Amino acid sequence: DNSVTKKYTIAVIPGDGIGKEVTPWAQKALEKAAEGVAEFSYEQFDLGAERYLRDGAILPEDEEERIKKTDAILLGAVGDPRIKAGILERGLLLKLRFDLDQYVNLRPSKLYKGVTSPLANPGDIDFVVVREGTEGLYCGAGGAVRRGTANEVATEVSINTAYGVERVVRYAFQLAMKRRKHVTLVHKKNVLVNAGDMWQRLVDKVSAEYPEVSHDYSHIDAATIFLVSDPSRFDVILTDNLFGDILTDEAGAVVGGVGYSASGCINASNEYPSMFEPIHGSAPDIAGQNKANPTAAILSAAMLLRHLGFDEAAARIDAAVEADIEELGSTVRSTDQVGRDILARM
């Protein structure tokens, strides 16, 4: 009976390289997990390198408008060596994050049983990075003068607003309440004194509303050490756009490879759809070879479900992934084999 299941439209943007291989598996997992609970229809968007090379379009306005009307977005990966760095990233991926005001970039890191960490003694790794997604050095507010001459000056500007920072700080403390109740602010406030000071003041302010949550601070350089020397110290890491980008890739490596790391670009006020994507890139070197691990993409489908309120359906995906990794994580399998194995467990 359709009247009891809710209906949602999901925008699917496979993107480039292995994005195209892993995203169908995320969609299949979504579909299967939602059976009897929600009804999804999908709108496929042909965006990324091939489209750009074909007709020069990166994110046409009408397509963005259609994406804005969906309930959530599944994205694969964007980037292609044939295209100058920045064009697709800024024109498509970052444009969506910014235009859809996805101010929380949520990136869990967990060391699964069955995965070999590159660390000799990894300990229990289970933390979430709450990365700000709409400000900082990602604004595109730089410029250059006398380009190509000996007198060239190029700038990049990090813009941080109390409005933008406070909302993501609050999100981190709320998330910590559902976890081990600890927030670590990561910044470089001994050098970036203007932005760092504001981040710290807003953490101090918001923390007063969450007396059960403890919080501390780490410089970004020290945090990269802790991720290697003592990653289990972290519960919720709260940080800005650039530091979050760096820390989550390092974290992905520490938990055995970004092949297991999913992420959500979340508009926590729900004015626009949120977007879910693996944190890995398009990996041109292994693209088209049915080699990429679809696990991170499948885990991002679980994040999508959780975001829409389907906690049980999300938990079914998570449990299937966890069991799959524990049993078969160390075997070499094709993209499709991993996808089939995970779906079979759901």
Add this chain to the structure above:
Amino acid sequence: DNSVTKKYTIAVIPGDGIGKEVTPWAQKALEKAAEGVAEFSYEQFDLGAERYLRDGAILPEDEEERIKKTDAILLGAVGDPRIKAGILERGLLLKLRFDLDQYVNLRPSKLYKGVTSPLANPGDIDFVVVREGTEGLYCGAGGAVRRGTANEVATEVSINTAYGVERVVRYAFQLAMKRRKHVTLVHKKNVLVNAGDMWQRLVDKVSAEYPEVSHDYSHIDAATIFLVSDPSRFDVILTDNLFGDILTDEAGAVVGGVGYSASGCINASNEYPSMFEPIHGSAPDIAGQNKANPTAAILSAAMLLRHLGFDEAAARIDAAVEADIEELGSTVRSTDQVGRDILARM
């Protein structure tokens, strides 16, 4: 006969916390290594937290003028939890790096025999980070409006000049010629398109003068992965001020702790003295307990000697350190014991 040994004046700035415990050992190693080769006199500078708390002085002009007249600087560490983040760092450490135009921040990372890396399979790690030292986000070119209100905006500006970038790029290629002839540029040119594009263009330009040196590029996020998954791929890493700060701390962790990592802030044109310091901080948690490892400070004395042209004297320190670590690296020793052990081998 004094007339055959060259005379040098070394400014010694022990700074804060463990800086005060390790710097005397760096000075002793310097003294011993230079015996019969060079004659050093030392000027001690009481700069850092205690001085600041005592009389409010951070880097008085006349003292900076005296420092400028020396031949090289030995620095310990700067920073104290009693003082707001940024005051000493920017007023003393970064002020010296900038005023003395120390545009090459040279940071070798080597996994010594006898040191346990936190990585399960570290491989042969031996690379150098060439970090730009006088530009980027470290310029202090940010600001804030409506501070403390809901409408606060705080900015940080990364300033990059062709002049400043090209000279450090050239230094990296020259250094690569003396090593394994490979340079990896690390940046985030898919997001920081203005600065990233300039860095890449200048690398491409300078590389034409060094046809024997191969070069590649890695985004900063990917580089933090490689440092964990495949650190032996790197020979010379060339990067900007902030990325260099982050990568060298992570690299320090990967080679078994920043206790073994020395650094030079080098004015490669020799208009002003260069400065040598361990990359670790003042470590207030273990300060005053005779626990800090003086190895990194001692290795920075070797870098100082090499900078002044005393390669053999530098090699004596390096060899003593290497032998000490190989034999005793895993034993728990006091600061003074490690210092004595290394000196005894020289």
